[in-house]
Amino acid sequence: MQWETVIGLEIHAQLSTKSKIFSAASTQFGAEVNTQACGIDLGMPGVLPVLNQAAVEMAVKFGLGAHADIAHTSVFARKNYFYPDLPKGYQISQYEFPIVNKGYIDIPLDDGTTKRIHITRAHLEEDAGKSLHENFNGYSGIDLNRAGIPLLEIVSEPEMHSAKEAVAYLKAVHTLVRYLNICDGNMQEGSFRCDANVSIRKKGEEKLGTRAELKNINSFRFVERAIHYEVERQISILSHGGTIIQETRLYDPNKNETRSLRSKEEANDYRYFPDPDLLPLIISDEFIAKIKQTLPELPQEKKKRFMEQYGLNAYDASILVSSKEIADYYENVVKESGNEAKLAANWVISEWLGALNKAGCDIMGTPISSAQLGKLILRIADHTISGKIAKVLFENLWNGEGEVDELIEKQGLKQVTNEAAIEKLIDEIIAHHPQQVADYRAGKEKLFGFFVGQAMKLSEGKLNPKQLNELLKIKLHQ
Secondary structure (H helix, E strand, O other): OOEEEEEEEEEEEEOOOOEOOOOOOEOOOOOOOOOOOOHHHHOOOOOOOOOOHHHHHHHHHHHHHOOOOEOOEEOEEEEEOOOOOOOOOEEEEEOOOOOEOOEEEEEEOOOOOEEEEEEEEEEEEEOOOEEEOOOOOOOOEEEOOOOOOEEEEEEEOOOEOOHHHHHHHHHHHHHHHHHOOOOOOOOOOOOEEEEEEEEEEEOOOOOOOOOEEEEEEOOHHHHHHHHHHHHHHHHHHHHOOOOOOOEEEEEEOOOOEEEEEEEOOOHHHHOOEEOOOOOOEEOOHHHHHHHHOOOOOOHHHHHHHHHHHHOOOHHHHHHHOOOHHHHHHHHHHHHHOOOOHHHHHHHHHHHHHHHHHHHOOOHHHOOOOHHHHHHHHHHHHOOOOOHHHHHHHHHHHHOOOOOHHHHHHHHOOOOEOOHHHHHHHHHHHHHHOHHHHHHHHOOOHHHHHHHHHHHHHHOOOOEOHHHHHHHHHHHHOO
16 A cells, blocks of 8 residues: 655744743753743742743744744733643743744755745744753652743644655754754754654545654754654554554654654643733834844855856755855855855865764864865965865865965975976876887777876876876877
């Protein structure tokens, strides 16, 4: 039987405000437990929440970046449930009237096309605290530093049909919120996480299958693995005549499996009602227009510009705009290299990003500045050094051994461009390899690479490749 996977994601993006959504308590990560929770976060009697305007501005910014409708009136509600790390007994969220309504984000597919994933809504809410289970000898500890942290929950339509598509969408949202500077996207710290609603149905059916919600997954790799496992689990159950239970499941990355956490609640189980302590949020056209003026160049716009301005293909442009930091680094390299855009793209993608990945190094902690890499590319472009020597210098720069021109001079790496010197070297090679010369002249043209290799070996890679090829052809055909 042929099955179709249906996936919708609920992404929780922690907004980069300095204080919490309804209190003045700090949002700084890594503080001692329970040192950043005030009376409002703790739900003490008599305290009143006050909405953080910066959180509203960031939510509107996201809506504009996701081509969404911004609600002129939205309402905060109380979502009632009992859990130890929720001291008030309810979470302030938005239900019937969210701040951001229908929008969309385009994602790239493997075949080079794009797919539009529609956003149902994005709403503001506060985070709960955190339960700690280690080192408490059968008890649990509660850290309320996260209680009241501002979140934007971004809910997609169930329009993704594979784990790959889900990851592509998750990455697209991750890139967008970082470009907009509304979320740092740090998945290890919980600043960006998602719940995946996964169901399957027979191909051709319109009705959605019973879904399982996979909770709080905090890496792209785990999202893909969790969805793969869950799809196989559901197919196995249905193929053997069983039924899928609507439930919340937890993904265990160590065992690569999902396990039941609790039966899935419906919205009416939470007894939503408007929060009596918070007035409806009214947003004017002027407020939206003012925020719109602050929007940066967004990823898709930047990708299009890179292709037009720098002559890049879609694949390279996609990699370079995948984060604002990479895009900015690349453009600085282009500037420093004398506008060698395509060569700069090759070096940034293959050498620089490759080295960062190999070293497990963060982009912001790169040992090679954009100015240094730009100067290195400039020296390739003006024929001071060859591409082969440039790779050696790249290693020197990575290890902090000096600056480009200093290293070239110190190590005697300048490319040989003197025509007489190159001809003399070619004559020596021809004289020492008479049989290969005869074979080449007899029609074995593949031997040309042999002569190039000999020349580069004897010159320690210092010959100008273009000059070498031109002169070698002339000499071999004499």
